[in-house]
Amino acid sequence: MALATYVETSSPPRAPDGSAADLLPADLTVAYGPAATPVPGSVPLADFLATAGTLTHAERLVLVDQALLLLEGNYVHLPLKSAMHAVNPVQRLRLLRARLLRQTDATMDPERTFHLELSGVFHSVRDLHTNYLLPAPFNGQIAYLPFQVERCTDAGRTVYLVSRVAPGHDAAPFGVGVEITHWNGVPIERAVAVNADRYAGSNTAARLVRGVDSLTVRPLRLHLPPDEEWVTVSYVDAHGVHHELREQWMVAANAPAMADDEDVVTDASASMGLDLLADENARARALLFAPTAVERQYTAGAPDLDTRPVAAGGEVTTTMPLVFRARSVRTAAGTFGHLRVFTFRVPEPGAFVDEFVRLLGLLPQEGLILDVRGNGGGNIVAAECILQTLTPHRITPEPVQFICTPLNLEICRRHTDNPTTRVPLGRWFPSMDQAVETGSVYSSAFPLTPEDKANALGQQYFGPVVMVTDARCYSATDIVAAGFQDHAIGPVLGVDDNTGAGGANVWPHHLLRALRNTPPDPDTPYTALPKQADMRVSMRRTLRVGALAGTPVEDLGVRPDVRHDLTRRDVLERNVDLLDAAGALLAGRPVRCLRVSATPAVDGSLTVELVLRGLDRIDIRLDGRPVGTSDVGDEDLTVVVLASAGAGSVRVEGFYRGELVAARTESVSRT
Incomplete structure (x- = not known):
């Protein structure tokens, strides 16, 4: 069915006195x-729409009962949302259930009305992690x-x-x-x-x-x-x-998701922080406006990858075209790298971080514009692991907390001492068990990203970095923006007054059902949802570190250090004014260089070859132990230090006027 090619305009609107109102332009x-x-x-x-509308009365009751269970027994932000937005989603669900109990299959409301009411309850908490996901054929x-x-x-x-x-x-x-x-x-x-x-x-x-x-x-x-x-x-x-x-x-x-995390129970699936609406929107826009990128992402053939640094104005081919876009951009202040990260929703954090590091090495080293606008999040571990590559300082991942409820306590109890569990929750259990006596609202806080993993690679980029955000940044992207700011990696340039302010780890209904039913329990309160419907809930809230330690990210988000209003040129000319604003923040900031290679000798010594720029002192550590220090300038340097036969890594820390400004850790190569 196609619309006609011509439509006759209706009569023009009229003013309150009945006269013809001059509201439509004459040239329309x-x-x-x-x-x-x-x-x-x-x-x-x-x-x-002719194919929709098949939920029975009994199926509607199941959906409402399970929604009550999640919001009352699992939802970590319920006290915050009730206070900040003056809402009572639990009572709204009870009223909806009461109305359903007075209805039958013959007298129940149209299905659209039911979906509208149930969706409205979830929308009322203003939390893009906490969703009612419509059944077939909508999904x-x-x-x-x-x-x-x-x-x-x-x-x-x-x-x-x-x-x-x-x-x-x-x-x-x-x-x-x-x-x-x-x-x-x-x-x-x-x-x-x-x-x-x-x-x-x-x-x-x-x-x-x-x-x-x-x-x-x-x-x-x-x-x-x-x-x-x-x-x-x-x-x-x-x-x-x-x-x-x-x-x-x-x-x-819609285009398929980058990672299918909906039907698996793993530590990775329990570490998601994703605005599903933003993720769906991003894939829809790619499908509509960049179909070639969608095709490249899902084709079996590997692209020919660049091995040389990109020329000014050029673009680097990536193995993940729906995740990254890397290019060299000319701005009014100079030529810099521009690395766009569209999503953190990836199957495996390791491959994501490896590709991020590879792209960093091919971009201009004089400065980096890390652009996460529109990124709805994804794997929190993948997101937090990129921060270490941009700073010489140790990264402290954001900790997370459960809300203390009997249902959450039971889930953690079942995954505390079980050696085969795929989602270990033992760290949170003692404080939640103690809360039965103390009345504490929240559990103790621990990071999802292991601290060693968040620092395993160390710094890989030594130029200045600016992060660009907008109000579509959410969840894992809120977390990485908060970490970027909390660790003082560089300025945050925002095109909106705030990020999306989604500070939680989100769990879908199927994951909650599987965790509560391990080992199998006939009395589990979770039941299967009808017709491929689903629900998601903010399960563990995230807290900031550094100067704002303990501050929740939810509803507060990350305020930029510098604001830039998008202009007509930004919208129509590939963000030219925004990139100029980012370039101005990078210009004049010091650019460092620290390249390290270490070769052991048969006499037990270790030859460390260094390429240096922007440093005046280096300290050398072998397997964490200090073995030497030297004043330096902008020149190549070879240092010989004593080393034990089993030395596995060398870390070189670069200082300028007493401040740590660069660091690199390399494995000791052995023949």
């Missing part, structure tokens, strides 16, 4: 979007319009521009750069505010960006389909002429 033209779809297999929204599907809208500042006013159009969508003069003025007849700022209020961002900036995102993409796994079957977009073209475009909502399967 109206057109329909093309019938072609950018995603194969797409169907109109109305056709898709895995996206509703979309074939273009993207972005908000920016132009000549002191806020505007909404079309920043990307899907390949094959030709509705000229509609295209990249046109300014949206109204959405279904509603002024665009008001339309965004209404959308923002529906979604679960924990602060104003987070809600606003999700209000913009949801204009054109709706992952149906997390949000109900749009109420309207098409939208009418009012816009102004490059010549100042007013137009309207009527575009039909389409539905298609």
Whole structure:
């Protein structure tokens, strides 16, 4: 079913006195979007909805009962959310259950109403970790319009521009750069505010960006389909002429996730911190606007990888095109590396960190722009392990806490002394067991990322670094941004007033069910969810370290050190002003160099060859023990030190005016 190619405008709106109101520009033209779809297999929204609506009354009761169990027995942020947002999700679920008990299959509300109510309870806590995931046929599907809208500042006013159009969508003069003025007849700022209020961002900036995102993409796994079957977009073209475009909502399967963490029970699956909505949105945008990258990511053939440093203005080929984009960028202040990290949702932290380090080595060493905008998180261990590569100082991973409830206590009890458990929880159990007597709200706090693992590689990049964030940064990305700031690695440059403020480790219902049922227990309160529905809950809250030690990340997030409002040039010219702002923060900061190779000799000595820049002293340690120190300058240096036959690693620490500014750890090579 395709829309017609022409629509006749309705009669113009009228003023309160009944006279014709001059609200529609005289030069307004109206057109329909093309019938072609950018995603194969797409169907109109109305056709898709004809397949929905099969939940029985008994299945609805199961969903409500399990939602009550998670929010009342597992949800770590319940006291915080009740206080900050004046909500009572548990009571809302009890009322919903009471209404269901008065209904039957014949008298129950339409399924959309049920989904709306249950989703509304989860949205009320404004926590993008805590979700009701809709059942089949909604899961895995996206509703979309074939273009993207972005908000920016132009000549002191806020505007909404079309920043990307899907390949094959030709509705000229509609295209990249046109300014949206109204959405279904509603002024665009008001339309965004209404959308923002529906979604679960924990602060104003987070809600606003999700209000913009949801204009054109709706992952149906997390949000109900749009109420309207098409939208009418009012816009102004490059010549100042007013137009309207009527575009039909389409539905298609989303691109696959980078890591399938939904059906496995491992320590990795229990270490996730992910805004699933942001992850779904990012894959949807890749599917719509970068189909080649999606194809490259999921093809079996390995790309030809670069082995030489990238030239100015060039791009480095990566094995993970949906995870990284690495390039050399020219800014007004000089040429720097720009490393975009789109997601931390990866199958295995080791491969992710290895690729991150490889890309660092091929980028300009004079300064790095680490850009995590739009990153909804993923594997917390993978995220925290990259921090060590950017600083000579030891990284302290963020600790996490459970809320003390009988249900959480029982889950931890079952995974305390079991040597075969895949999710060890023994560190948290004693404090939770003690809380039965003391009444403590939270358990003791311990990091998910082992401290040794967070420091195993050590510093790999020796130039200055700036991190770029926005309000879409969430979960594991909030954690890595907090760690970047807490360890004073470099300035945080934000295009919004805050990150998304998602400070938790999230567990899905199936993981909770599996952990509570190990060993098998017929009295487990968790039951299977119907028709591929699912739920997720913030299970362990994260706390900051350093100067803000003990401060929760949830709802507070990471405030940038420097703000930059996105401009029209940023939206339409690949972030040119933003990159200039980042370059200005890097310019003039010292660039260090510390390369180390160590070769043992038969007499027991160790020859350490060094390439140095920006240092005035080095200290050498073998297997953690100090063996020498030397004043140095910007020159290559060879140092011979005594070493035991079993020496396994050498660490060289570089200082400038008494401050540790560089460090490198290398294995001792043996023939």
